[in-house]
Amino acid sequence: MAAIGVHKNGTWAVQKIIDTADTPEQRRVVAQSIKPYTPQLLLDQLGNYVVQGCLKFGGPTGDASSSNQFVYDAIHARCMEIAQGRFGARAIRTCLESSHATKLQQKLVAVALVTNAVALGTNANGHLLMNWLLDSSKFAGRFRVLAHQLAPHLRYLATHKLGASTVTKLVDQTAEPDARDLILNTLFFNPDPSVLDDLLLDQAQGVHLILKILQGNAIGDAEKARIADRLRPILECTSSAITPATSADAANVRASPASSSSSSSTVPPSQRLADVVAGILAHSQPVYPPTMPPAAHRASNPSTSAVPHAHDMPPHAVGSTSPPHVGFHFMPHHAMGINSASAAAAAAMSYPAAAGYGGM
Helix, strand or coil: CHHHHCCCCHHHHHHHHHHCCCCHHHHHHHHHHHHHHHHHHHCCCCHHHHHHHHHHHCCCCCCHHHCCHHHHHHHHHCHHHHHCCHHHHHHHHHHHHCCCCCHHHHHHHHHHHHHCHHHHHCCCCHHHHHHHHHHHCCCCCHHHHHHHHHHHHHHHHCCCHHHHHHHHHHHHCCCCHHHHHHHHHHHHCCCCCHHHHHHHHCCCCHHHHHHHHHHCCCCCHHHHHHHHHHHHHHHHHHCCCCCCCCHHHHHHHHCCHHHHHHHCCCCCHHHHHHHHHHHHHHHCCCCCCCCCCCHHHHHHCHHHHCCCCHHHCCHHHCCCCCCCCCCCCCCCHHHHCCCCHHHHHHHHHCCCCCCCCCCC
């Protein structure tokens, strides 16, 4: 049946057989015939329609052998291979969006997508499924799990056209602030300075990603000021020193990314970033007076000890209202208990394990 299903004429006959299979016994025979070849059929231009026809068998209610469960088990087991194919990625998305798919089956596939997020996020076909996971799945915790999976690879993702798009989605969302903060910590406040250096050296994607973050609305002005303050000395070393922002710079900071890019298309991205950073710093309010005396003097002078000094405040309290566990205080990935991508995904989203296939 699988061999006939990939033929330009035979596929119609097989699809007709599947459409007319109404009894559990008939569906069991069809499922047993197609199951061993499901990954290959999903990757085929005609065969993927044969597999999609089996979705109407419905989820497992008693006898799983006559249901469509074998389709989702195959996707989970061979996700990396199928999701990077032109027809495979679109077939997976159809299976996920099918009215016959259960939440448990969708979560089963979501586990595989998170586990292979780095490879799929930089693949033209796999990127379609990453967009489904972030925009359409509506699973609670999906941003958090994906951020933990991608954080160790941001040096590569943030300088990739498709990868940078996924990173931007994680930063722009407000449903899970801790996921956003993890990405920002890794990009801008990483103990390894080469991560940020690589972004600033990449004029095609890295600098544009930073511009989108600073010109977006996902983070507050105080957080933007801290990021701008982190960028200023690096930009001063790699390019000309940042001068005080003019009124034109201030207007550019408040402009939308689309309008600013169209009006300054001839300006190098690094210079645009320098202007945006200067504008943010020029209009940011300091969290303490610039002439604040040192801590020892304030301790002996009650009139000044009521105002905290930035060096005496925890990092999350300077220019931010976030609590300590989600503020801009970098935490190593091993301290978060991130040892296995699949384990982190299963723990955060309660995904089931695949059955009947050897693995991804």
